[in-house]
Amino acid sequence: MLNGFREERSLIADACRVLAGRGLADGILGHISLRVDEESLLVRCRGPRERGLGHTEVEDIRLIGFDGTEALPGELDGWSVPNELPLHTAVLRARDDVDAVVHAHPPRIVAADLAGIAIRPIIGAFDIPGTQLAAGGVPIYPRGVLVRNQLLASEMVAAMEKFPVLVLRAHGLTSAASTVEQAVLQAISVDTIAGLSIDILSAGGTLRDIPDEDMAELPNLGAGFNTETAWRHEMARINGIVASRS
Template sequence: MNAPPSAELAPLRTLLADACRVLAARGLADGILGHVSLRVDVGRMLVRCRGPEERGLAFTTDADIRLVDLSGEPGAAGELDGGYSPPNELPLHAEVLRRRSDVDAVVHAHPPAVVAADLAGIAIRPIVGAFDIPGTRLAAGGVPVYLRGVLVRDRRLAGEMVAAMGERPVVVLRGHGLTSAAASVEQAVLQSVGVDRLATLSLRVVGAGGTLTDLPAADLAELPDLGAAFNTATAWRHELARAAVDTNG
């Protein structure tokens, strides 16, 4: 397999490859679908591309992470050599990066629980408390839904999705999956995991005959912010270790 050029970006390629494996280990991106991107500068991003030996997100290597511009052209000489091509839904990433100056990383995944919950009419809501504080806070702010179950393969459709997303960090894509956007790759992935966790719990509660109830405002106000060192750094180390166990059996 050809090694990608632009060696100075090697640590970022590793970060994105790790993110893809974490998504797969969590069951959010089974098979060959899903991708992660990271803004490098105003007009270019690193993104997981599909190569001639494609095996799916669980087996992503650094060489699968390629530098492209917002139109999908090589971001530097040789970046798409070796039979690599950007994902069909590259416009999904590019349009978020164009319109959201607060965002540098985008995750697109296909969590079955998120799709099932949405199709069942179950919104992502803050139904838990200390069980998942970051997820609860995210849900309390609202998780919008893009109502079209389409492949987001051009700027028109990507614009519709970003409009539905608004300023929120995550949007559910009807009959499709989700898009998560954040300032870092780690945060974008962890947001996806949190939304999937809430969707899974919601399906279990409803399936058991229960009724979903939002956490009372007084309880929500009591939930502390445990800080980035715990919510992101420690959580990310856990996800990496978990994915390594999953990959190595």
């Protein structure tokens, strides 16, 4: 039986399915966390019926301490914490502006980075939040390792600095935000830019950042549109995928 936080657990489970539906975590690897307080977090764990992120259930979201132990009795009965839990806790400890962390293995982001393609503001109104995120910079953690201890996690956090998204070379990405929805949407935007960059170069084109005057014309459409409406779309999208399979 789950010990509270039903709404938050449901949100994280939905977010895992969104990542999978978008192709950012279509296997069994990846996880999302949400800070509960200064000592504990909700995080996707592996349970007795593990089938991958696309099949995440509310019961897979467990309440644990930052040290990896269960925060309440029974939380880890039959479930195991992610090997890369330090990736989450290091970001949450270092960043007061962050309450949610997404870690995923998007193939297009990995491929773009290994090909030497940086995440750049090559698009404009096509995806305004994504453009602005890319213009702010997307750093790279250059080690293709499993971030499974505090030393490696500290290295990763140092590389990430105060940026919202970090590419992990030969591995994936970490996205950090104040909400689960925002962290997932950031990851989707970066993946979209990576995919477009690969397509453009494959077609013989050249990547060009949009000019400053165009960047200055891009409005902030607000959280109601950028996050809330976008998230309703993502939920409708995965519900549609489920319906089409049934």
